Amino acid sequence: xxxxxxxxxxxxxxxxxxxxxxxxxxxxxxxPLSTLFWKSATLGGGALWAAVTAPRVLASYKLTxxxxxxxxxxxxxxxxxxxxxxxxxxxxxxxxxxxxxDFPFALPTAVAGITLTTLYAPNGWLGAPLEKLGIKAAxxxxxxxxxxxxxxxxFVVRTLQPVLELLDPEVEEAAASLGANRWQTxxxxxxxxxxxxxxxxxxxxxxxxxxxxxSVVFIAGNMPMKTxxxxxxxxxxxxxxxxxxxxxxxxxxxxxxxxxxxxxxxFQSERARLGTTD
Amino acid sequence: MASIAVxxxxxxxxxxxxxxxxxxxxxxxxxxxxxxxxxxxxxxxIFSEAFSKGGAPxxxxxxxxxxxxxxxxxxxxxxxxxxxxxxxxxxxxxxxAKFDFRGKSxxxxxxxxxxxxxxxxxxxxxxxLFGRQGILGPLVQALDVKVVFAVPGIVLATVFVTFPxxxxxxxxxxxxxxxxEEEASRVLGASGWxxxxxxxxxxxxxxxxxxxxxxxxxxxxxxxxxxxxxxxIRGQTNTLPLHVEILYNEYHFQAxxxxxSLLTLLxxxxxxxxxxxxxxxxxTSCQREEDQ
Numbered sequence: 001x002x003x004x005x006x007x008x009x010x011x012x013x014x015x016x017x018x019x020x021x022x023x024x025x026x027x028x029x030x031x032p033l034s035t036l037f038w039k040s041a042t043l044g045g046g047a048l049w050a051a052v053t054a055p056r057v058l059a060s061y062k063l064t065x066x067x068x069x070x071x072x073x074x075x076x077x078x079x080x081x082x083x084x085x086x087x088x089x090x091x092x093x094x095x096x097x098x099x100x101x102d103f104p105f106a107l108p109t110a111v112a113g114i115t116l117t118t119l120y121a122p123n124g125w126l127g128a129p130l131e132k133l134g135i136k137a138a139x140x141x142x143x144x145x146x147x148x149x150x151x152x153x154x155f156v157v158r159t160l161q162p163v164l165e166l167l168d169p170e171v172e173e174a175a176a177s178l179g180a181n182r183w184q185t186x187x188x189x190x191x192x193x194x195x196x197x198x199x200x201x202x203x204x205x206x207x208x209x210x211x212x213x214x215s216v217v218f219i220a221g222n223m224p225m226k227t228x229x230x231x232x233x234x235x236x237x238x239x240x241x242x243x244x245x246x247x248x249x250x251x252x253x254x255x256x257x258x259x260x261x262x263x264x265x266x267f268q269s270e271r272a273r274l275g276t277t278d
Numbered sequence: 279m280a281s282i283a284v285x286x287x288x289x290x291x292x293x294x295x296x297x298x299x300x301x302x303x304x305x306x307x308x309x310x311x312x313x314x315x316x317x318x319x320x321x322x323x324i325f326s327e328a329f330s331k332g333g334a335p336x337x338x339x340x341x342x343x344x345x346x347x348x349x350x351x352x353x354x355x356x357x358x359x360x361x362x363x364x365x366x367x368x369x370x371x372x373x374x375a376k377f378d379f380r381g382k383s384x385x386x387x388x389x390x391x392x393x394x395x396x397x398x399x400x401x402x403x404x405x406x407l408f409g410r411q412g413i414l415g416p417l418v419q420a421l422d423v424k425v426v427f428a429v430p431g432i433v434l435a436t437v438f439v440t441f442p443x444x445x446x447x448x449x450x451x452x453x454x455x456x457x458x459e460e461e462a463s464r465v466l467g468a469s470g471w472x473x474x475x476x477x478x479x480x481x482x483x484x485x486x487x488x489x490x491x492x493x494x495x496x497x498x499x500x501x502x503x504x505x506x507x508x509x510x511i512r513g514q515t516n517t518l519p520l521h522v523e524i525l526y527n528e529y530h531f532q533a534x535x536x537x538x539s540l541l542t543l544l545x546x547x548x549x550x551x552x553x554x555x556x557x558x559x560x561x562t563s564c565q566r567e568e569d570q
Contacts, residue, residue: 029388078312231399243406
């Protein structure tokens with residue numbers, strides 16, 4: 001039970017602020033978004049099912065979800081190392097590196113897209129050495145994964161960082177004084193504490209990657225069945241005036257990411273609730 | 279006794295709470311290699327490509343009329359979206375942070391919605407709403423205004439994708455501030471707006487600035503949503519990110535990167551501003567704790 005003082009609030013402006021908030025929210029977000037479901041409803045069940053399960057659509061789901069999972073996993077591993085290094089160690093340029101972590105958030109996705117494509121193209125700075133090893137990056141699922149890794153990079157670091165900063169050193173000292181070696185302390189004391197934030201960061205990077213368009217579309221190659229991501233397929237259908245098909249795919253994508261986000265929110269509020277009890 | 283006390287300095291074995299030097303060095307190297315590969319190399323590549331033919335073509339690409347038209351439209355879209363979402367953010371944060379009501383967490387989730395929507399879908403919903411086959415299509419045609427594939431559509435999509443930024447920064451900030459200072463000002467006879475301008479705004483100014491910076495960066499850089507509603511009419515419905523795409527797809531790589539470098543500068547300025555705001559915001563929040 002949460003305890004709230006049931007006192008009358010003397011502050012003014014609730015009516016005005018709340019009224020404007022709800023009006024603007026409805027106008028800008030809720031009404032436009034609801035058109036998606038309204039339009040899907042007019043399709044009818046059979047057409048809807050056919051539209052979202054066509055082989056080309058299924059292939060795009062597989063690619064998008066697969067590449068997003070790999071990218072989010074890469075970020076989970078390297079994001080943990082980066083966070084650890086940024087919080088625990090002192091080295092020259094640490095603050096600059098810390099600020100740079102947000103670069104993928106701040107950089108327009110189209111710029112990221114053309115830059116990564118140029119870098120990983122067969123004659124690019126990174127593409128040429130890879131080509132010598134027989135690895136093609138640009139215009140393949142590997143290129144898509146690299147782009148999704150770029151845009152998801154800040155999520156894991158930024159969710160882990162505050163948690164690791166607040167982790168009381170006494171906990172680790174206690175583990176050490178009880179005879180744990182450093183490795184045991186990290187594995188059994190530090191990582192379990194970080195795990196919820198780690199999972200949240202992973203899920204956020206994954207969710208972002210699922211809908212990503214700008215940074216991927218240049219490097220993807222966009223071959224149907226092979227390197228066509230779901231957001232691009234939606235655009236293709238829109239350009240062919242197949243609004244029904246585009247809407248159906250969009251609705252599926254949207255529901256999937258909402259379920260993911262609700263799960264993240266639940267998980268976070270659960271964590272906050274457990275955190276406040278002690 | 280005294281000699282024992284001197285010898286018995288608290289001594290924690292360094293191995294107990296930190297890693298051996300070699301492990302540290304390897305971890306730092308791995309982190310820097312990862313960030314170098316994914317962040318620094320692309321950053322260097324943008325400017326290297328932009329200046330690949332020297333300074334003159336770089337300047338020429340930026341002075342091109344189509345680039346300037348795209349810049350104008352980008353500034354216009356951000357100039358409308360940022361103030362609107364700023365006013366909304368303050369209003370929403372005021373209602374959510376300072377008052378108790380049912381359904382608050384649901385409202386917060388609804389405000390976050392646009393973050394969970396793919397940029398492509400964010401643009402598409404405005405086509406479904408205002409397009410020729412759209413729900414409000416007949417109305418828009420009867421009024422003889424163009425929304426989709428025109429400037430209003432671009433502005434709407436930009437407003438949608440940048441909707442949560444300011445509110446999201448302000449809600450936690452205003453929640454930690456509490457209501458005591460505002461209540462005190464009311465007791466001392468301040469009017470509602472006096473209280474707002476002299477108590478609330480000074481308390482939230484750094485968070486507000488940070489929210490505006492983030493909102494602006496996204497407004498100027500948005501690509502997917504704007505791309506769907508724009509129709510890519512040169513000189514009319516092209517924003518800077520869309521202009522980058524067109525130049526790139528027409529193999530004007532150097533020009534594309536010249537324009538891209540402009541957007542990259544915006545991103546770097548955003549990062550610097552963020553660091554500065556965090557530094558400024560730090561001491562004041564500590565001070566606040568001291569006051570309590």
